[in-house]
């Protein structure tokens with residue numbers, strides 16, 4: 307396979323994941339480069355989930371070895387979705403092997419001698435007869451553009467095609483979302499469509515690379531923008547809140563207020579993160595400092611703690627246990643290890659033993675964009 311995959315980083319060039327933002331706000335590309343990137347903890351959890359799915363698909367990790375409940379559910383649902391997508395496009399993976407699939411590989415698209423952008427896809431499968439499937443996992447809750455309108459997926463498909471044009475007749479691209487309920491969207495790109503896509507994406511990137519590219523605010527493009535904390539255009543949107551009349555918060559005004567509130571929340575978070583980073587780097591932010599928040603005590607070994615306390619003859623086991631929380635994930639982990647069974651078997655046994663003790667409660671409903 308000559309997919310020209312490269313393991314080096316983005317080399318300061320755009321990546322497929324940035325192209326939708328470049329399209330919505332051309333000025334964001336250059337403007338974000340003013341500030342160093344801050345990786346959020348949400349992104350880290352997303353990376354962990356991507357890594358786990360990758361290892362399970364590669365066969366390096368068994369699904370039953372993913373102990374964390376949410377991560378296990380995420381991997382399980384991702385695999386189920388993959389199967390459903392393959393059923394819909396009428397291809398089978400059973401007879402194929404790792405020679406026909408690639409995970410987390412970066413490929414480049416050139417514009418003449420210049421590198422235009424790179425694309426790192428989550429999963430690419432080759433079913434023979436020129437049919438490929440490219441999958442992008444969205445492992446966290448969030449508002450994602452469906453595959454049919456998703457510029458990131460189009461850019462990824464183009465990158466794959468550009469690196470192996472003779473082998474590809476059609477690429478199916480799927481956006482697979484394990485949460486909140488497992489769902490996917492799917493688009494089929496023919497080679498004609500991909501040939502046309504080059505000019506479309508080239509125009510987006512070229513426009514965004516101009517020094518005077520316009521900054522166009524909007525919740526979708528601003529919420530993960532590294533320049534949000536300093537961007538005057540996003541503040542203009544937030545300042546519109548002052549024109550809303552709180553005595554007339556009808557459904558239409560509330561809807562507008564919600565858009566502003568969501569952006570304002572992200573803006574406040576971005577300002578705090580920047581301030582924390584600057585002070586942490588030794589710079590002064592007038593009137594603000596980092597203050598230690600004291601210490602918290604934790605018990606390293608519940609087992610050793612229990613033994614010591616029981617030796618005092620002051621507490622009964624039930625009194626001791628009433629001061630402790632037992633996690634469902636932790637129980638599954640120890641039951642699985644003790645019984646030397648799979649995770650699914652451990653869950654099933656524990657559910658049956660603890661039938662009236664383990665309760666499933668709905669989490670509070672999240673307010674999301676319809």
Ligand code: SF4
Nearest residue numbers: 331523527528531537
């Ligand atoms: S904050 Fe919004 S308007 Fe400002 S550069 Fe970023 S995406 Fe563009």
